[in-house]
Amino acid sequence: MNETKEELPKDFGLLLPKIIASPPGPLSRDFITRLAATECPAITARRARRQHETGVNQDPIVWTHALGANIRDADGNIYVDLSAAFAVSGLGHRHPRVAQAAHSQVDRMIHAMGDVFPSDVKIEFSEKLAQIAPGDLQESILGLSGADAIGAALKTAAIHTGKSGVIAFWNGYHGLGHGALSVTAYRKSFREPFLSQLGRDVFHVPYPNPARPPFGLQGAAPETIRDAVLTHIRSMLSEPATGAEGIGAIIIEPILGRGGEVVPPEGFLQGLREIADEFSLVLIFDEIFTGFGRTGKTFACEWEGVLPDILCVGKALGGGFPLSAAIGRPHIMRSWGTSSGESVHTSTFLGNPLGCAMGLAFLEEFKEGDWANRAQKLGEMMYQDLSTLRSPSISDIRGRGAMLGVEFIKSDGSPDGARGLQICSELLAKGFICLPSGAWGHVLGLSPPFVLSEEQWKSFFHTLQNCIEKADLSR
Ligand SMILES: Cc1ncc(COP(=O)(O)O)c(C=O)c1O
Structure with missing residues (x-):
């Protein structure tokens, strides 16, 4: 250069x-x-x-x-x-505040030992993230990419429910690592060569897209589209022929990002919350695109006042540094139990100090700067x-x-x-x-x-x- x-x-x-x-x-x-x-x-x-x-x-x-x-x-x-x-x-x-935090951190320490010997700044960052996360979403698993956060969320849901099945949505984009790719249904070409390597218990259902509705509902009112998709999911979960007894989670983008900026009809997320509660499923919101102000609120789920069990964030979080998190409710995250010696979910760069310093500065600036x-x-x-x-x-x-x-x-x-x-x-x-x-x-x-x-x-x-x-x- x-x-x-x-x-x-x-x-x-x-x-x-x-x-x-x-x-x-x-x-x-x-x-x-x-x-x-x-x-x-x-x-x-x-x-x-x-x-x-x-x-x-x-x-x-x-x-x-x-x-x-x-x-x-x-x-x-x-x-x-x-x-x-x-x-x-x-x-x-x-952003100058984030860039300054990066410079200061580089002068102090760039790399630590994620889960073995964490850095001070990773702890400060995790606390700040818990403060900004809505409701009782308090405990997180950090990652580098959005796909990392999705993988962590799916694993957590499987640990918590003992069921690996997942309901995901057409046109949903959750990343391309194997865990995330198994729930992504954005383009066939992204998945097709790897189908045999992907989780098989994924049930894709239509996203309630008011502009291109499923079930021949073109021209129908948004509430009709909403109810049709919710009814479809409910019947699927109640019908033994579908294999739905193996489903432990629902994952959704509250607004489709890469899938075309699609906002679901009002009340849809609430409907999913009710289904998740009724069938004891873990509800995962992928706010990797929508999180941190993108939709005009800190998180898109706030528009409907609906809380997930696990919230996945990434993209904006590191102020440009690769940083992501799956943030969950304590009783769900604690299903992992206490590790006996070695972490069962970790990676070399988990909670990297440089990323956490930038993420911390990002979160502080995000809050203070309205x-x-x-x-x-x-x-x-x-x-x-x-x-x-x-x-x-x-x-x-x-x-x-x-x-x-x-x-x-x-x-x-x-x-x-x-x-x-x-x-x-x-x-x-x-x-x-x-x-x-x-x-x-x-x-x-x-x-x-x-x-x-x-x-x-x-x-x-x-x-x-x-x-x-x-x-x-x-x-
Ligand atoms: C909603 C959503 N989830 C997950 C991802 C995957 O994130 P990454 O590319 O960082 O793995 C993306 C990326 O565009 C996304 O938009």
Whole structure:
């Protein structure tokens, strides 16, 4: 890396896009050529391969700097990030308080011995997490990735109930490690080659998506969709033919993230809570995407006042450092019992001091800075503008707080994945970073850093309007 901090433009973080080399510029492309030589094509290089199929250069840009809502790439282009880099950087990239905590921790200790000799900062972080977690969710298992937290939650539920079966939802994305992948039902291609390695007791049921409801309920009221899915789950659990006696847990994203910013009908989470209580199941909420202000409250489950038995968090939690947790109610977490000598669930980097120092600073800043409120205000402005969009290709604008989606359809009403991808690449060319979401990639997902300025948003919104108008003309 040759670039120095001093070469960044003044006000980097608050800038509008500045494209000097059409992305991906030559330096990004050089980097990707090098990457393709050493990285498994399952990851980045796969996108370069798509070029051969589509004729369009889909090499990624290569990031070199990030601050606030801005990204700079290897070619010196400046972007505005509308994704918070997978919904991680809610407080803005490289928040000064989190960065300062990282520097101080690096000067003191980077690595400790997770469960054997934990660090002081891991303990402080765990206490803070318990303070912020709702209700009696107090005891956690830390991890590095979201998938780690999901794996820990599923294991805990199995230990507590003695049953390994799980109810999970279509279009749910919980990560791709084997435990998480067994409950993920986002894309068939993610699971298919590994089916025989995955947990077999997973029962996937439809997510109550008001825009694309299951059971032929197109056009039905949200309550009807809600009740239909709840009734389906209830009958499944009551019917011996389904093998439901082996089910010990329900796992759900309170709002689908990668699955397309889908908000379930009001009362659905409460309905799941009642089912979990009636059938003695552990209710797991995956708030890895929605947690820490993203939806305008600290946790999305607060919108419905429903508490899970285990809450999975990650993404934003480490302020950019890989850090996650499954936080559970004490009587459930204590089902693990006291370990006899060796931990039965641990990993080398569990509670890594650097991550915990950054996570602690993140949690302190999150609380003191009233960030959930800030996300809500930003989201209101975004929603107000988005709802003025008029296009035959837009079928739905939805989401909550600063987690919004614009759904694209073809003229026959089917999901338009090509449109989602096309809009995202055109936005990138103009200096705005967004990701498509939804099973077909047919939703423009918006999950910006909460520090996104009004000027940056308006500039994005006008660009989006132009991209949509242009795409409609060529329809
Ligand atoms: C809701 C949800 N759960 C779990 C995960 C997996 O997290 P990770 O990629 O850190 O394993 C994601 C990632 O996008 C997610 O959105």
